[in-house]
Amino acid sequence: MNSSTDVAVSRGPAAEPAALRDVMSQFATGVTMLSVGGDHIHGMTANAFTSVSLDPPSVLACVAHSAVMYEAITKAGHFGVSIMEANQEGLARFFADKKRPLGPGQFSGVDWVPGPRTGAPLLEGALAWLECEVSEAYEVGDHSIFIGDVVGASRGDAGEGLLFFSGAFQRAPLPAR
Numbered sequence: 001m002n003s004s005t006d007v008a009v010s011r012g013p014a015a016e017p018a019a020l021r022d023v024m025s026q027f028a029t030g031v032t033m034l035s036v037g038g039d040h041i042h043g044m045t046a047n048a049f050t051s052v053s054l055d056p057p058s059v060l061a062c063v064a065h066s067a068v069m070y071e072a073i074t075k076a077g078h079f080g081v082s083i084m085e086a087n088q089e090g091l092a093r094f095f096a097d098k099k100r101p102l103g104p105g106q107f108s109g110v111d112w113v114p115g116p117r118t119g120a121p122l123l124e125g126a127l128a129w130l131e132c133e134v135s136e137a138y139e140v141g142d143h144s145i146f147i148g149d150v151v152g153a154s155r156g157d158a159g160e161g162l163l164f165f166s167g168a169f170q171r172a173p174l175p176a177r
């Protein structure tokens with residue numbers, strides 16, 4: 001298709017990982033903490049998350065095979081999602097930090113409640129929460145796509161959103177009314 005717009009299009013083979021990461025940094029996303037409860041209790045910051053279907057309600061999350069969270073979700077068969085508020089940037093950094101402890105210790109000092117349907121830790125002060133039962137998982141390269149049937153969903157108080165854009169955390173203000 002011809003276009004007068006001056007767009008540089010890479011026509012080579014698959015983009016190098018660093019190039020793809022750089023391009024995707026221009027796609028602003030929200031930030032979530034994915035979590036698993038019970039014997040495999042764990043939390044992980046993730047932005048590769050989106051809704052898939054409204055009826056039946058389902059969402060997806062992409063998790064690196066190298067992440068502890070991959071094994072945790074695979075074994076538990078469920079995951080929780082806390083959609084983070086702008087003031088939770090510190091928690092987002094913590095749950096992406098490979099130096100944090102494993103197991104229940106990573107949640108000490110964190111305000112959370114177990115999800116009523118799955119027991120997955122849900123962050124207090126988040127904008128909204130989901131609880132999901134894994135219905136399907138697809139291995140794609142170095143990540144897996146987990147499809148979650150939504151078994152619980154709720155909203156908290158209105159607040160500013162936490163965004164990840166251009167490699168940095170940002171605030172999404174509430175729209176003016």
Ligand SMILES: Cc1cc2nc3c(=O)[nH]c(=O)nc-3n(C[C@H](O)[C@H](O)[C@H](O)COP(=O)(O)OP(=O)(O)OC[C@H]3O[C@@H](n4cnc5c(N)ncnc54)[C@H](O)[C@@H]3O)c2cc1C
Nearest residue numbers: 044045046047048062063064067068069096098099100164
């Ligand atoms: C904004 C943002 C968005 C992100 N989005 C995503 C996303 O969508 N998907 C994604 O996959 N990642 C994403 N990440 C990266 C992810 O949050 C980090 O890589 C995170 O550290 C991985 O979490 P993990 O706990 O599962 O694994 P790890 O960080 O690898 O492990 C957690 C802890 O376990 C310890 N540990 C690991 N293995 C062992 C072992 N065998 N014995 C003892 N201790 C062990 C580690 O030292 C560490 O303390 C994102 C990061 C950011 C900042």
